[in-house]
Amino acid sequence: MVTILLLTVLLAFLARWRVSRLFYYPDHVSYGTPADLGLKYEEVTFPSRDGTRLTGWFVPAVGPAHGTVIHFHGNAQNMSAHLGFVDWLPAAGFNLFVFDYRGYGKSAGRPDRCGLYEDSLAAIDYVRGRKDLDRNRLVVLGQSLGGAQAIVAVGGGDRSGIRGVAVESAFFSYREIVRDKIGEIPLLSLLKTPLARLLTDDDLSPAAAVGKIAPIPILLIYGTADPVIPYAHGTRLFAMAREPKQFWTIDGGDHTEAFAETDSPHRLRLIAFFREVLGVHKGD
Template identity: 25%
Template sequence: MSNILPNLETFAKGAFATAAGVSTVGAGLLWYGQNYLIYPSAFPPGSRTDVPIPSDFGLPYEDLVLHTPDGVTLRSYLLLQSKVLDNPQTAEIAFDRRETDEQFRASRPLVMMFHGNGGNHGHRIPLAKTFFLRMRCNVLMLSYRGYGKSDGEPSEAGLCTDAQAALDFVKSDPVLQQCPLVLYGQSIGGAVSIDLASRNPDSINALILENTFLSLPRLIPHALPALKHFSFLCHQKWDSASKVPLIPAKTPILMLSGLLDEVVPKEHMRQLWEIVASRGQKRKGNATTSSNNTKPGLERAKFIEFEDGDHNNTCVQPGYWQAVADFVASLAYMDTASSQKS
């Protein structure tokens, strides 16, 4: 892990805030120009053309070209496991010497990475490297439309379509469809993850959410205080608060929150956690009830706060990756326990 952290620190220093940094704009700009504020895909300069590749970090990969139903071409990365990887940082893992690389690959988790709203998916390769080498996960790094070298223009509907196209690809692949599927989303990528899981409740095995928000209209008073009275004009909703209850209580969720987050107030993650923990409760009017006085969603969910984590450096806080690794490793145990109960 010590060899991987320098790369993660480099990533954190170059990470990008969810808000575009604009503090005073007119209500008209909020309505007509909000896509440019919410999806600054050209920031920092060169992000549409200068896209790092996994081999720059010593990782084997495939260029994954996806075509969405509305005719947009996405240029993403796919990192696939082999029994033996030619990298000194690779974690040792037990496997049957008689199995093929494809059989080994099918037995490992597949992490679908949904990044934040600035930069491109190539800037997140150090994170993918940790999943790939330390946890021996397959990794699909999605490049949203209008980001990196993908075609199109970003929007809420568009990013949701892109995520679904990636999931459909996985479900159609004879090897990848066998992998436990984990969604990893940072900031707006957390909203993409929640939306995808809410629409495909039987296809997602687990979610990892970092510094994401209840909804964009509820984020505006903090991110753009001058426009707090015009939040109703925000047509890019990303209403995660209403979608989390659609994710089954049996789906494990790990939530990671930086208490110094200057973009997404910690209260957003805390309120999302309450909703996550309440999954599976029966509703009576405006109240929720549970037969055993516990929150069913708590059985497979965990919430961790990092005292010194801000919006961009939570992923390099002490204990972050150990928590992620423990969570990923626990998925096999959870599935085994469920099988024994049934």
């Protein structure tokens, strides 16, 4: 009996470790640089809150800058693979800062939940500390896992200078997304709630932080056909967010689809949102 109990506990701990690893799919492949797109850029290194060395790219605006966008990318590959979601922002008059969490790309370390939180805080600190930009004109864009990081970092960290937050396809909480994924497995779906509680916790989840972002405006963006993060995660986060807040529904939209195509109307909508929260007037 004792042996069975010990094996059960061991399996539970192994399962928790396995589930936590499923949130991160980093690689170290270079998929290109801003220079490949004709953009000037600076490759930078900066320390995370615990000293882990992180890497990023600072891309200056084409012409005078309205402000600076800090991009939190999704969970797969590294920042070079996600550049296409945001490479159009410098031409729209925004400085752009993209960075890799620990274990992604050239950043040191291995990814874990607490580490990514510290990395996210450090990225905002780094941008805020640059002397060549206005530290009081910052906006944040997070997608998928990066959206969750953005919510938690802004909601739980130093918000000075941040004028707006846009989040696409972020999950409501760690436990809820694990519950949803277990629910997709026929033999385990009836046990999805107790299994989710066993396999993970909700520390540093967006649900606990989204209500703390106000009075900074927040924009949430979700596709109704997202196979990765169910649309309901967005509506639940929106319900917990405080004004000022906006919610965009992308009818038939897939995961992080809003800004993927060059002719997407949502790119212009995002530019308008950033200009509004920064107080940029027509003609500026």
